[in-house]
Amino acid sequence: MNEEQGKSNINETIIKLEGLSKRFGYGDAASFALKNFDLEVKRGEFIMIMGPSGCGKTTLLNIIGLLDTATSGSYFLNDEPVNRISPRRQARLRAKKIGFIFQNFNLIPNLPIIENVALPLVYSGYHKTRRLIKASESLDRFNMKDKEYYLPFQLSGGQQQRAAIARAIVSHPEIILADEPTGNLDSKSSITVMDELKRIHSEGNTIIMVTHNPALTSYATRVINMLDGAIDTDIKTVKDSDLPVPIERKTPKKIFKSRKKTAKKSKKKGKK
Numbered sequence: 001m002n003e004e005q006g007k008s009n010i011n012e013t014i015i016k017l018e019g020l021s022k023r024f025g026y027g028d029a030a031s032f033a034l035k036n037f038d039l040e041v042k043r044g045e046f047i048m049i050m051g052p053s054g055c056g057k058t059t060l061l062n063i064i065g066l067l068d069t070a071t072s073g074s075y076f077l078n079d080e081p082v083n084r085i086s087p088r089r090q091a092r093l094r095a096k097k098i099g100f101i102f103q104n105f106n107l108i109p110n111l112p113i114i115e116n117v118a119l120p121l122v123y124s125g126y127h128k129t130r131r132l133i134k135a136s137e138s139l140d141r142f143n144m145k146d147k148e149y150y151l152p153f154q155l156s157g158g159q160q161q162r163a164a165i166a167r168a169i170v171s172h173p174e175i176i177l178a179d180e181p182t183g184n185l186d187s188k189s190s191i192t193v194m195d196e197l198k199r200i201h202s203e204g205n206t207i208i209m210v211t212h213n214p215a216l217t218s219y220a221t222r223v224i225n226m227l228d229g230a231i232d233t234d235i236k237t238v239k240d241s242d243l244p245v246p247i248e249r250k251t252p253k254k255i256f257k258s259r260k261k262t263a264k265k266s267k268k269k270g271k272k
């Protein structure tokens with residue numbers, strides 16, 4: 001990667017929705033879950049979406065996550081129009097770029113935790129052993145390595161959600177979508193899960209999370225309130241220029257430059 005590419009990765013627009021609408025049903029039975037929806041998301045934002053039940057939050061996440069397509073309007077993912085691409089291509093992009101976390105964890109009941117976590121790597125081209133090693137590393141990050149060969153039902157809700165987070169990030173996606181991830185958890189497990197999301201965010205990842213809990217908005221850099229398929233209020237609590245930058249995206253040139261700077265500084269100090 002050259003320096004130009006490295007620069008453009010910093011706080012660039014990662015998601016752009018323009019005039020997006022989603023209709024369910026036809027004719028007299030038609031209703032719009034999203035109405036002419038516009039949204040621009042910068043890399044490194046942690047967006048919390050709130051709003052009454054039925055206002056379109058899940059529909060929005062499903063469209064952003066390429067699990068569903070809008071009826072009209074445009075969706076650009078890293079500047080690429082993706083609303084009209086084939087389901088096959090959607091699936092590939094989704095596997096590469098997006099991690100999902102759901103309210104009910106969505107772990108497959110008869111698969112051991114490690115195999116659940118390895119599932120998103122099916123598209124990676126790795127052999128099964130490699131996939132299981134990656135899954136094990138991901139579980140280790142969430143202190144869940146000792147639960148690898150448990151079945152989901154043998155874990156508490158908080159542990160299941162941590163396994164689900166390990167699954168969401170196993171393929172290092174740039175975007176994490178979470179639909180009420182703490183909705184089924186007690187307050188202690190909720191805090192653990194939120195702290196894990198905070199850590200993932202601080203590493204420069206983009207998170208969009210739906211929640212009903214106003215107390216959790218303190219973790220966000222931006223809070224959006226939805227009403228009837230549209231944005232009601234949209235408040236950024238962190239400036240774009242203060243959003244976290246992906247660590248691994250620092251180009252070698254930049255690292256070299258910053259090393260030079262520190263070397264100079266320490267030289268100056270030495271002279272004094």
Ligand SMILES: Nc1ncnc2c1ncn2[C@@H]1O[C@H](COP(=O)(O)OP(=O)(O)O)[C@@H](O)[C@H]1O
Pocket residue numbers: 024025032033051052053054055056057058059060
């Ligand atoms: N598959 C579907 N078929 C028909 N209507 C749907 C479907 N999914 C969602 N809706 C409708 O779209 C609206 C928004 O739903 P949803 O996005 O699930 O809201 P939220 O997540 O904010 O509770 C609701 O009125 C819901 O009934």
Ligand SMILES: [Mg+2]
Pocket residue numbers: 057058059
């Ligand atoms: Mg919902």
